[in-house]
Amino acid sequence: MITVEGNAKINLTLDILGKRPDGFHEVAMVMQSVSLHDTLTFAKIPEGIELTLDVPGLEADEKNLAWRAAALLLREKNVRGGVRIDLTKRIPIAAGLAGGSADAAAALRGVNALYDLGLTLSELCVYGAKLGSDIPFCLMGGTMLATGRGEILKELPAVPSFWVVLIKPKISVSTAWAYQNYDAHGAEKHPENAAVCEKIAAQDRKGIASLLCNVLESVTIKKYPVIAQYKDWLLKKGAMASMMSGSGPTVFGLFADKTAAEEAAAALRGQTDADIFVCQTAGKNKDQN
Incomplete structure (x- = not known):
């Protein structure tokens, strides 16, 4: 087995x-x-x-x-x-x-x-x-x-370790729907991928956090404004940065330490019926051979 x-x-x-x-x-x-x-x-x-x-x-x-x-x-x-x-x-x-x-x-x-x-x-x-x-x-x-x-x-080099709080509301978002409804003119800004890669290489935690960007937020938040609310909650609870992952609807917050992440998660569980998880950034997989 x-x-x-x-x-x-x-x-x-x-x-x-x-x-x-x-x-x-x-x-x-x-x-x-x-x-x-x-x-x-x-x-x-x-x-x-x-x-x-x-x-x-x-x-x-x-x-x-x-x-x-x-x-x-x-x-x-x-x-x-x-x-x-x-x-x-x-x-x-x-x-x-x-x-x-x-x-x-x-x-x-x-x-x-x-x-x-x-x-x-x-x-x-x-x-x-x-x-x-x-x-x-x-x-x-x-x-x-x-x-x-x-x-x-x-x-890329491994990011400096972050603790991550994930909030998944009781809604589901189709990846195909999000991409089909994306309008390049609707995105307020686009990621600076080269800059993000530089910050990762420099192990600059604050720099990485400052550059989070997902153009699909312009699609999914329009239909599900609760996503923006969760982002705001995470920032108020001490996240270094917060953003929607992929096509959504999960929102994540990056935290510098475990205690801050767990305290934020505990506080948020009392305010929402969303599923909330606390985890860490993880390294690459290894060949099993």
């Missing part, structure tokens, strides 16, 4: 550069792993895929990205045998935290290890990119500049 953790991600920046001929959007974003994670265990079975999970209503068949990732690798590598996957969800669904992509990345790593396929993380990224733009990042983890449709990765 093999156990793999799939980490959530937040966006320190997210910029949309235009529409591509293939229908996807050209993006440039700094992505960061956090310690909030799903846990997947893998065991060999004679054939096929069996997926069990602990979230009512979430598909446990070929509609599930983890199922599809496992099926892709078994098929492409002509594996004789199947896999049973037990998935424990902690990352909220449709939250802008790449929960589905994290599970797919974990499935690729798990099947690779279970059947001793010997593929590196970089090689697994080729398979992951066939299923979703965020999966290569979730395979690599850490701190990355992502371009193209999100699958072209440049490794």
Whole structure:
């Protein structure tokens, strides 16, 4: 049996550069792993895929990205045998935290290890990119500049450690909807990705926090103004910076220490029915071979 953790991600920046001929959007974003994670265990079975999970209503068949990732690798590598996957969800669904992509990345790593396929993380990224733009990042983890449709990765130095408070309201946002409704003229400002990369290299915590920027806030906050309220709450509770992650609706706040993050989370739990998590920035994954 093999156990793999799939980490959530937040966006320190997210910029949309235009529409591509293939229908996807050209993006440039700094992505960061956090310690909030799903846990997947893998065991060999004679054939096929069996997926069990602990979230009512979430598909446990070929509609599930983890199922599809496992099926892709078994098929492409002509594996004789199947896999049973037990998935424990902690990352909220449709939250802008790449929960589905994290599970797919974990499935690729798990099947690779279970059947001793010997593929590196970089090689697994080729398979992951066939299923979703965020999966290569979730395979690599850490701190990355992502371009193209999100699958072209440049490794950055690890950010100085932050504690992170995540607030996920009781709403779901479709990534496709957010991108389809994005209007470049509606974004008040665009990220300074080069400057962010410089601040990360310099381990400048305050500098990084000062440059957070996500153009999709202009879309999602318009429909769900509570997101702006959560950002304001986090800042008032001592966050160095606060922003929406991905297409939303999750909002995160960056904190310098654990105590400040936990105190903010405790105070906010009394004011909202949103799901609130406290976690840390996380480093890159390591090849399992």
